[in-house]
Amino acid sequence: VTQPTVVYLVGLFAVWFAAKAFRGSAARTALLLAASWLFYASLDWRFLPLVVASSVFNHLFGRLLRAQPKVGWLWVGAAANVALLSVFKYLPGMRGLLPGSPFWDGVASLALPLGISFWTFQALSYLFDQYRGDGTKPTLLEYCLYMSFAPTVVSGPICRAEDLVPQFRGAFRGSWQTVWDGAQSAWVGVGMIALGRLLAAGVGGVGVDEAFAMRGPLSTADAWIMLAGYGFQIFFDFAGYSRLVIGVARAFGFALPENFDRPYLSVTPTEFWQRWHMSLSFWIRDYLFMPMAMARREVWWRTASLVFSMIIFGLWHKASWLFLLWGVYQGLLLACHRLWQQWRRDSTPVLPAAVAAGGSWLLTFAAINLSWTLFRADTLSRALALVRAALVPTPGLHVPAGFATLVLVVAAGYFLSQWAVLRRADPEAPGVLAWLPMPARYACYGVIFYLAVFRAAESQAFIYTQF
Amino acid sequence: MMRGGRFLRACAGLLIFAAALEACARVDDFLAYGAPLGGVYNVDTLYERDALGQRGVPHARFRKWGLNALGFRGPEFDPGRPAIVCFGASETFGLHEREGLEYPRQLERELTARAGGAGIQVLNAAYPGQSVRTAALRVPEIAGAVHPVAALIYGVPANYIWLPYLDANPLPPGPLAQPWFEWRVKERVRNVVKGLVPSWLATRLRAREIEADPMASRAMARLPDANIQRFRDDLASLVAAVKRGGSTPVLVTHVSAFGESPRAVDRDLLTSWRKFYPMLEEDGFLDMERRANEAVRSLGRDSDVPVIDLAAVMPAGREYFADFAHLTDAGAALVGKALADGLEAQLPRLLAGRAGRKEGAR
Numbered sequence: 047v048t049q050p051t052v053v054y055l056v057g058l059f060a061v062w063f064a065a066k067a068f069r070g071s072a073a074r075t076a077l078l079l080a081a082s083w084l085f086y087a088s089l090d091w092r093f094l095p096l097v098v099a100s101s102v103f104n105h106l107f108g109r110l111l112r113a114q115p116k117v118g119w120l121w122v123g124a125a126a127n128v129a130l131l132s133v134f135k136y137l138p139g140m141r142g143l144l145p146g147s148p149f150w151d152g153v154a155s156l157a158l159p160l161g162i163s164f165w166t167f168q169a170l171s172y173l174f175d176q177y178r179g180d181g182t183k184p185t186l187l188e189y190c191l192y193m194s195f196a197p198t199v200v201s202g203p204i205c206r207a208e209d210l211v212p213q214f215r216g217a218f219r220g221s222w223q224t225v226w227d228g229a230q231s232a233w234v235g236v237g238m239i240a241l242g243r244l245l246a247a248g249v250g251g252v253g254v255d256e257a258f259a260m261r262g263p264l265s266t267a268d269a270w271i272m273l274a275g276y277g278f279q280i281f282f283d284f285a286g287y288s289r290l291v292i293g294v295a296r297a298f299g300f301a302l303p304e305n306f307d308r309p310y311l312s313v314t315p316t317e318f319w320q321r322w323h324m325s326l327s328f329w330i331r332d333y334l335f336m337p338m339a340m341a342r343r344e345v346w347w348r349t350a351s352l353v354f355s356m357i358i359f360g361l362w363h364k365a366s367w368l369f370l371l372w373g374v375y376q377g378l379l380l381a382c383h384r385l386w387q388q389w390r391r392d393s394t395p396v397l398p399a400a401v402a403a404g405g406s407w408l409l410t411f412a413a414i415n416l417s418w419t420l421f422r423a424d425t426l427s428r429a430l431a432l433v434r435a436a437l438v439p440t441p442g443l444h445v446p447a448g449f450a451t452l453v454l455v456v457a458a459g460y461f462l463s464q465w466a467v468l469r470r471a472d473p474e475a476p477g478v479l480a481w482l483p484m485p486a487r488y489a490c491y492g493v494i495f496y497l498a499v500f501r502a503a504e505s506q507a508f509i510y511t512q513f
Numbered sequence: 514m515m516r517g518g519r520f521l522r523a524c525a526g527l528l529i530f531a532a533a534l535e536a537c538a539r540v541d542d543f544l545a546y547g548a549p550l551g552g553v554y555n556v557d558t559l560y561e562r563d564a565l566g567q568r569g570v571p572h573a574r575f576r577k578w579g580l581n582a583l584g585f586r587g588p589e590f591d592p593g594r595p596a597i598v599c600f601g602a603s604e605t606f607g608l609h610e611r612e613g614l615e616y617p618r619q620l621e622r623e624l625t626a627r628a629g630g631a632g633i634q635v636l637n638a639a640y641p642g643q644s645v646r647t648a649a650l651r652v653p654e655i656a657g658a659v660h661p662v663a664a665l666i667y668g669v670p671a672n673y674i675w676l677p678y679l680d681a682n683p684l685p686p687g688p689l690a691q692p693w694f695e696w697r698v699k700e701r702v703r704n705v706v707k708g709l710v711p712s713w714l715a716t717r718l719r720a721r722e723i724e725a726d727p728m729a730s731r732a733m734a735r736l737p738d739a740n741i742q743r744f745r746d747d748l749a750s751l752v753a754a755v756k757r758g759g760s761t762p763v764l765v766t767h768v769s770a771f772g773e774s775p776r777a778v779d780r781d782l783l784t785s786w787r788k789f790y791p792m793l794e795e796d797g798f799l800d801m802e803r804r805a806n807e808a809v810r811s812l813g814r815d816s817d818v819p820v821i822d823l824a825a826v827m828p829a830g831r832e833y834f835a836d837f838a839h840l841t842d843a844g845a846a847l848v849g850k851a852l853a854d855g856l857e858a859q860l861p862r863l864l865a866g867r868a869g870r871k872e873g874a875r
Contacts, residue, residue: 052709249544448544488526492533500701501541 050088057081062220062298071215075187078214078298082196086160089200093159097194100130104169105189111176112183120177124170131166134158136365161200163362165193167329172207174333184211197291201284203305203325210300219299232293233494234479238286240497245279245456247501250448254279257445258422264435265442272445273415273436275453276422278460281310284323308464310414313406315379318414326362330355349384353377363421368429372420379413531698538697546576554697557689560640565650566683569640577612583658586637587618595864596659597624597856598636598760600648600751601667604767605639607845609835614842619849620665620856627857633864636661644672644679645747649754656758662863664755665821665852666748667765670805671798671838673744674736674790716781719788726791734794736801745808752818761863763856764813764820766806768848769838771799772829779829786837798837821855823848 061081068074087094107123138154172192175182184192188211198205213219247253254275257268288305295302303325312318319327338351353374360373395402416436423429443450467481479487542548559573559580569584581589586606590596599605599617607615621635638648638655645668655661672679707715723729748764755762770782783795793801806824813820827833833844840848856863 049709049711249541251545484522484526485529488529489533492530493537495530496534496537496541496698499705500538500698 054085057085058294058297062225065298066218066220068218071217072185072187074218075185075191075214078196079187079191079194082191082194082199085196086194086199090157090160092157093162096130096159096162097165097199098190100127100165100169101190101193102186104172104193105184105186108172108176108184108189111173115177115179117177120173123173127166127169127173131162134162136361139365161202164202164204165199167204167326167362168193168198168207171204171329171333175206175208180208182208182211184214188214195295197295197300198302201287201291203288203292203303204329205303205325209303213300220297221299224299225297228293228295228297230293230479231296232290233491235286235289235291235293236498237490237494238282238289240286240494240501241456242279242282242286244497244501245275245282245452248446248449249452250446252446252449253452254422257449258424260445263440263442263444264431265440265444266435266438267443267450268445269432269436270415271450271453272432273418274457275449276418277310277415278453278456280418280421281306285309310411310460311407311464311468312410312414313403314410315376315383315413318410319376319380326359330359334358349381352380352384356380367426368420368423371426371429372417375417375420379417534698535696538701542697546574548575553691553693553695555691555695557691561686561688562684563686565654566647567640567643567689568651570688578606579612583636583655586615586639587635590636590659591634592659594632594634596634596636596661597663597665598638598655598659598661599665599667600643600645601639601665602643602669602672603639603641604669604839605637605667606641606643607637608641608839610840610842610845614845616840616845616848616852619846620852621849623849623853624856624860627853633662633860639667642672644669645744645751646679649747649751652751652754652758656755656760661758661760663761663763663856663859664758665763665765665856666751666755667823668744668748668751668767668805668809669838670736670741670744670767670801671786671790673740673747673805674793674801676740676743679743712781716784719781719784723784723787723791729791732792732794733797735797736793736804741801741804741808744805745812748809748812749816752812752816761859762818763859764809764818765852765855766809766820766822766824767802767838768823768827769798769802770829770831770834770836771802773803782834782837819855819859821852823851826851 061077064077065074068077083094083098086097103126104123107119107126111119111123133153134156135158138156140150140153172189184207189207191214192205192207192210193199195205195210245253246255248256254272257272257275285306292302292304305323305325307321307324309318309322312321335351335355338354339348341347354377356377357370357373359376360369360371363369363372397405416433419429419432419436423432479490482490539548539550542554543550548554554575556575556578559570559575559578560567561570562568569580569586571580571582571584573580573584578586580586583590597620599620605615605617607617610616615637617635617637621633624633624635636659638651645666648666652664710718752762752764771779780795783798786798787793787795790798802824806822810820810822812818827844827847833841833847835841835844
């Protein structure tokens, strides 16, 4: 909790009351757009003109595609967006190709506009949808708000125009009930973020950050504790952030797409990617994998499309060998799962269903956690050392016992809470902690408050804001 | 009835919420610092009183502040190595620096890194609020225990703003009084709230608090000469006590965040300093620093004691000061370096003197 947090909270309430007072949807959209731009400018004013320019360009191009749905125009529009993303995200990484060149030195010094990967992908999906004949016809004001909507502009979820734009129209959907529902969702998000930061910083000085910075011998136990610790850190950080912004949008009566759905309970890699960073995962599926996969019928082509899509998924995060390899790994994992499914269809199951499901979950959990080596390690050699330590049995425990205990306690707490939620009659019902008896619920509120207010302030920025 | 039930539920919920916060604070302290889960855990657990006044409790620890067997902040004393003792108050003890980065530790590292200072240990005999007078009382005990080759004296003139405080009768020996229970989460809440208040508002609130203090109505524009003289006299007593103990005293001028002329943005720091001493007006602190440092220099000249003029070399600014006079990590590093520069020339003589004393003892 910092001074800006309080300012944003006060601003949020002011905008909510103002939005409620506005009768016309155009005026309300203008108000929300002004608030969104102000929010973006407060985080990084330098790139606000870029967001505005991109919004205007894509809105005009969308109109062109509606009027003349030609594939050539689509390619021009998509290329313009990819070029914009590349200038800021990928070109700086190519400085090493031409060392000493003033041009590349200039490019390398460019800062990454906040949320560019997220709002560029929103723009691309809009152009694809317009080309396909989607009926959403946003006004310029609505489209600008779609692109820079305050809750999503920094780190998603990546929305589709057909889902979000209609919600800008008509009467204000916010009410005291939506504020209460949104606050509950946001509160759980805050707790998750705080838990992620606790994992990062640790309780006795050694957390994920410190553990990954340690140089020296690694045992198998070290590697898996570090990987699970980072896996939970990134999950709590990003899923918590998503829950927070979904809650904020909910308070205003907007329904944003879910971004996470208990991913670590997945029993297959395919299921994991239907539950993890869902808005990007579904974007890749709908606009990249499906069009590619449907171009030819052969199995090899489908597999290649899968691997290629996951490479793009990896490079969406950052242009680096580690993220490229991460994409290859995830693609191969999905391809292997497809082959396994085909083989299973043609064979008789030998294991009882419960054992098979348990084993499948464990393998998926391990495979996904192993992939975090490429996501988190600073260098390829460090990532390989971690993979080697994880897969080649090596005795010992070099990470502090306190850190290992923290990871185990957080993991046990997560799985227990998910088990308890799933036992509810309706796991999807609102009121995330409502299933707990009253004393336990208030104790949980206390723990979340403590973690959010007294612990989270000590730590770093959101992991996904760097992408 | 329904309303009463709801009210009771809300009260119970609030109680459980507060209890959960307190439990978290205690578990946090336990995991981070090994603090006891029950009982009190505060800075006063570091100190006790004996016949001479306040002193550190051997091996006590509170958060980042850990004391050794002698009750000094820092690592254990090694009888096999020559020692330099630092006398001072909270600036020397270290408040805002990370553990191991308070200036006595940084000085030790600086001296160790220089060829002539290898093997020297620096002992931090200061504690917050220690005056030069109480330090002088403690010298024979310290000299007997560690036989330091030198004593760095970083006197704090602000302790001489209100002389009745210095002359108050000492409290009876024993541990400092502690409540039977304290909310550990209270300090955390206070810190968060303090962090949320904009600095201009915090300064306004401090100014109002100062105005409300009865001492402020009789505030002095300038510290009386008698107070500066008392500071100088007590320094002279401490110097004499150190010499009697067989060590070489080294005086150090006091530094603050303001330098010679504070910038407008630093006025709020002056107000926060004054909150501790409402009886002296803000500009009086700057004047006090100048005159007290002049007193340190003149004492050095008159009694042939080396003076390290920190005030002449230390830059002002918030990079080096966490508040009006307490150092940041970077500030403590600069102080450590400046003290090492000042001591470097003296070291061969100091170490030779120690060798001579050891020979004599044999």
